[in-house]
Amino acid sequence: MKSVNLKQLAQELSLSVSTVSRALNDRYDISQATKDRVRALANQLDYEPNPYASSLRQNKSKTIGVIIPEVANHFFSLAINGIEEVARSNGYHVLIYLTHEEYQREVSMVRLLASGRVDGVLVSVANNADSDFSHLDLLGERNIPVVFFDRVCEGVAAPKVTTDDYDSGYRATRHLLDQGSRVIAHLTIAESLSISQRRMQGYLAALAASGIAFDPELLLRSQNDKVQDVKAIQDLLAQRPDIDGIFATVESMAMSSYEACRNLGRDIPADVKIISFSNLEIAALLAPALTTITQPAYNIGREAARILFQSIIKNRPLSVAQSQELKSELVIRASTASRSAPG
Amino acid sequence: MKSVNLKQLAQELSLSVSTVSRALNDRYDISQATKDRVRALANQLDYEPNPYASSLRQNKSKTIGVIIPEVANHFFSLAINGIEEVARSNGYHVLIYLTHEEYQREVSMVRLLASGRVDGVLVSVANNADSDFSHLDLLGERNIPVVFFDRVCEGVAAPKVTTDDYDSGYRATRHLLDQGSRVIAHLTIAESLSISQRRMQGYLAALAASGIAFDPELLLRSQNDKVQDVKAIQDLLAQRPDIDGIFATVESMAMSSYEACRNLGRDIPADVKIISFSNLEIAALLAPALTTITQPAYNIGREAARILFQSIIKNRPLSVAQSQELKSELVIRASTASRSAPG
DNA sequence: CAATTTTCCGAAAACGTTTCCGTAACTAAT
DNA sequence: ATTAGTTACGGAAACGTTTTCGGAAAATTG
Numbered sequence: 001m002k003s004v005n006l007k008q009l010a011q012e013l014s015l016s017v018s019t020v021s022r023a024l025n026d027r028y029d030i031s032q033a034t035k036d037r038v039r040a041l042a043n044q045l046d047y048e049p050n051p052y053a054s055s056l057r058q059n060k061s062k063t064i065g066v067i068i069p070e071v072a073n074h075f076f077s078l079a080i081n082g083i084e085e086v087a088r089s090n091g092y093h094v095l096i097y098l099t100h101e102e103y104q105r106e107v108s109m110v111r112l113l114a115s116g117r118v119d120g121v122l123v124s125v126a127n128n129a130d131s132d133f134s135h136l137d138l139l140g141e142r143n144i145p146v147v148f149f150d151r152v153c154e155g156v157a158a159p160k161v162t163t164d165d166y167d168s169g170y171r172a173t174r175h176l177l178d179q180g181s182r183v184i185a186h187l188t189i190a191e192s193l194s195i196s197q198r199r200m201q202g203y204l205a206a207l208a209a210s211g212i213a214f215d216p217e218l219l220l221r222s223q224n225d226k227v228q229d230v231k232a233i234q235d236l237l238a239q240r241p242d243i244d245g246i247f248a249t250v251e252s253m254a255m256s257s258y259e260a261c262r263n264l265g266r267d268i269p270a271d272v273k274i275i276s277f278s279n280l281e282i283a284a285l286l287a288p289a290l291t292t293i294t295q296p297a298y299n300i301g302r303e304a305a306r307i308l309f310q311s312i313i314k315n316r317p318l319s320v321a322q323s324q325e326l327k328s329e330l331v332i333r334a335s336t337a338s339r340s341a342p343g
Numbered sequence: 344m345k346s347v348n349l350k351q352l353a354q355e356l357s358l359s360v361s362t363v364s365r366a367l368n369d370r371y372d373i374s375q376a377t378k379d380r381v382r383a384l385a386n387q388l389d390y391e392p393n394p395y396a397s398s399l400r401q402n403k404s405k406t407i408g409v410i411i412p413e414v415a416n417h418f419f420s421l422a423i424n425g426i427e428e429v430a431r432s433n434g435y436h437v438l439i440y441l442t443h444e445e446y447q448r449e450v451s452m453v454r455l456l457a458s459g460r461v462d463g464v465l466v467s468v469a470n471n472a473d474s475d476f477s478h479l480d481l482l483g484e485r486n487i488p489v490v491f492f493d494r495v496c497e498g499v500a501a502p503k504v505t506t507d508d509y510d511s512g513y514r515a516t517r518h519l520l521d522q523g524s525r526v527i528a529h530l531t532i533a534e535s536l537s538i539s540q541r542r543m544q545g546y547l548a549a550l551a552a553s554g555i556a557f558d559p560e561l562l563l564r565s566q567n568d569k570v571q572d573v574k575a576i577q578d579l580l581a582q583r584p585d586i587d588g589i590f591a592t593v594e595s596m597a598m599s600s601y602e603a604c605r606n607l608g609r610d611i612p613a614d615v616k617i618i619s620f621s622n623l624e625i626a627a628l629l630a631p632a633l634t635t636i637t638q639p640a641y642n643i644g645r646e647a648a649r650i651l652f653q654s655i656i657k658n659r660p661l662s663v664a665q666s667q668e669l670k671s672e673l674v675i676r677a678s679t680a681s682r683s684a685p686g
Numbered sequence: 687c688a689a690t691t692t693t694c695c696g697a698a699a700a701c702g703t704t705t706c707c708g709t710a711a712c713t714a715a716t
Numbered sequence: 717a718t719t720a721g722t723t724a725c726g727g728a729a730a731c732g733t734t735t736t737c738g739g740a741a742a743a744t745t746g
Contacts (some may be wrong), residue, residue: 003459003485005702016726023702031724046481048458052404053702055395056731063438071423077415084414084441093460094437095406098427115391116346117436138389142346260627280625285601330478348732359696374694396732399701403719 001158002154004045013041033314043078043160060193061094064308065118067109069101069126069151074251075297076124079149082301090309097127107135114138119122120308122301124151126225127190145311145318149304159178159322161304165195168293169202172247175291177210179338180275181245184234185218187253199249199277218243222253226230229253232259248276254290273336277328283285289333290297296326345396347388356384375640406436407651409462410452410471412494416594417622418640419467422492425644426465434654435462436514442469444567451476457481463651465644469496470533486659492647493582493638497537502665504647508538511671512545512638515618517546518634518673520553524588526560526617528579530596542592542620553603561586565596572596576603581614591619597633616679620671632676639669 008080010017015034023030024047036078041047055061064087070308080096087094095118099106113121121139123146136156139146145158153329160205176184186197186203204214219237222229233256248254254276258268266272268288278292301322309319353360355633366381384390384600399405405429410536411419413421423439430437438461439548442449449469464482466489479499482489495503519527531549548556555660563579565572576599580586591597597619601611609615611631621635648668654661 003457007702013404017703018705018727019725021702022725025704029724034724046454046457048454050399050462050702051458052398054396054704055729056393056399056733057702058703059731061395061612070685071414071427072417074415074421076419079412080439081441084439088441089650094439095426096423096437098424098431110390111391114346114389115394117394162642255628258625282598282623283628284627285598288628350732360733361694361697361735364732365695372694377694393732396701397734399703400732400734402701418718 001192004047018187061119063118065095065113065121067097067123069099078297079301082298083305086305100128108136114142118144119312121306123148125153127193128144139257147304147308149300151193157305157320159307159318161324163295163326163328165198166202169199170206172293173203173206179273179336183242184245184247185243187220187248189217189222189250206314229256233257237264246274251278269337275336283321291333291336292331293328294331295328299326301313347390353548356548368518404462406461408438408456408464408665410440410444410466421640422644425641426648429645429648444469453478456484463488465647468493468496469534490651491649492643496537500663502650502661504643504667505637506669506671508541509545512542513549514673515636516546516549519588519616521614522679525586527588527590528586530563530591532565532593571600572599576600580607589617594621611678612680618679631678634676635674635681637674642669
């Protein structure tokens with residue numbers, strides 16, 4: 001059974017197509033009696049307007065696109081939750097695109113979306129992105145509003161929803177120092193990302209404030225591969241047995257650190273204290289419980305979507321000034337305890 | 344700058360719209376010279392065809408819909424990963440809908456998708472779904488192919504991708520019994536779900552095989568609320584101090600059990616052994632490491648999507664016979680150790 | 687060279703909706 | 717009774733593609 005369309009409704013009701021359309025859209029120039037008649041039949045026949053015809057005519061897709069590196073990651077899945085919630089309440093649909101951290105995919109996905117498929121885009125950029133963000137400019141040229149969240153792109157004139165990454169990096173490092181760590185490894189993802197840079201700047205500032213010189217050997221960058229990361233961390237810990245603290249700017253590196261420490265027989269927190277950016281809600285159940293900087297992931301997604309919809313609905317261009325910075329929370333647990341404590 | 348359309352390309356090239364269209368679609372009746380000319384200009388002007396005009400004309404949306412209870416759950420996010428991978432490689436787009444386990448949302452989402460917005464749908468049903476699945480029949484009536492995965496809907500004639508839930512339930516229970524548990528609580532979600540039923544049947548069969556009578560008091564159903572669940576589990580453990588094993592058919596109940604045990608001072612696994620269905624890749628890092636039944640979540644998503652695309656691309660109706668059952672894996676860790684062992 | 691086929695392209699219809707414009711019937715005002 | 721204004725609806729264009737049909741020019745054949 002094919003779905004019903006306006007013409008069939010019109011014929012059945014002995015009305016014109018335009019009248020039926022306006023009745024269903026509750027226009028002022030259709031009598032109440034006709035509206036009732038039309039709606040009754042529409043309900044009875046399970047009429048749903050063809051979204052593509054509507055979109056074509058109105059030049060509105062009622063759809064937003066979300067481009068993220070991955071979804072199997074608590075931060076992003078919580079953010080999607082927030083995004084979907086806002087979209088749904090506005091009657092919008094959500095298209096999901098996963099870059100898997102590959103720059104080329106991001107480029108082709110953005111190009112795809114620039115064709116009018118979506119009314120707006122939310123982006124968290126891939127970590128091995130080039131410094132070339134011209135693909136994102138294409139959206140601007142096409143007047144498609146964009147909002148960045150978390151992994152933002154500084155060079156593009158669009159609102160950004162981020163967290164207080166510099167402060168968080170500072171506080172995390174400060175906390176390790178307070179707990180007695182002196183040689184603190186910094187595990188991160190691509191340095192090209194502004195969030196990485198800020199977290200690192202916080203780290204550097206906290207070290208400097210304690211009069212500790214920065215040691216480039218203590219920097220380690222994720223390879224986007226679990227096995228390689230564990231290996232690299234083990235190598236680092238073996239090469240530098242004086243390391244007594246680890247600051248991971250990304251959850252996966254903390255998990256890899258746990259494995260590395262276990263493989264090497266290093267006790268957390270007695271030998272090495274670990275703190276990490278993380279949105280794992282079960283961080284408390286780890287052995288030992290992980291001290292985290294927890295980002296308000298759901299709110300980040302929600303706020304980014306809200307900003308986007310302000311533009312979409314009021315049809316106003318977005319400005320960088322609408323950017324928001326939310327606060328992350330430092331949750332202290334056993335992995336940074338100053339003396340061995342129960343997990 | 345508005346995006347270019349066929350008419351503008353045609354004008355610029357002194358060709359007709361239809362020629363340009365066929366040139367871009369590489370039709371046989373356009374000369375190579377013309378094709379080259381057209382493509383050159385199209386590339387130069389960043390032409391992307393309007394997807395809604397195409398979809399309207401071709402009655403093909405190049406889009407699939409995915410309806411799932413939630414995304415902040417490793418099983419579903421891994422499944423989405425598999426789904427997105429298959430969709431992308433087929434040039435398709437993915438619309439995501441989250442029911443948040445609410446039946447009414449599921450109904451309205453399905454109705455929305457029945458309007459031709461998507462060429463196919465992948466569904467994992469909400470756990471508090473009624474026994475009324477007529478909304479899903481609507482898709483069949485509209486000739487929109489549907490594939491269920493994991494949380495399937497037995498009453499609907501569509502392919503289903505599941506795991507060996509009965510076997511897994513049996514093996515999980517058997518494992519607890521082997522490790523010495525005798526009073527095994529069964530924590531589950533909605534009994535109306537067939538996967539819950541099968542896991543429970545496996546549980547019952549394993550008990551029967553060991554000559555242990557089934558005790559209905561040991562059944563506990565999730566309230567879809569973390570705090571309530573923890574409370575309920577504590578109450579159960581307090582009321583039945585003889586409980587020495589917990590079989591959670593869903594990850595969240597295992598996490599709640601960990602909290603409950605910690606709150607009550609029950610040692611895992613000495614006092615209570617715990618096994619759970621779970622896709623947490625860090626189960627090994629928990630305190631104690633959690634013994635799990637791990638589902639091949641990525642493959643489930645991938646296979647479901649593959650089956651769906653078989654139908655979409657060849658335009659053939661789907662049959663229940665295309666259903667697949669994948670195997671889950673029992674990963675034994677410390678939470679079910681027969682004597683206290685390091686986590 | 688005439689007849690036929692092949693090559694290449696244009697005109698126009700179609701997809702289902704929204705919206706602009708026109709108008710008939712009716713009401714109200716002069 | 718004529719005009720002006722309102723109400724309620726129909727006709728048709730428009731959105732940007734794809735596709736069917738047809739046809740002129742070029743190439744091939746006898």
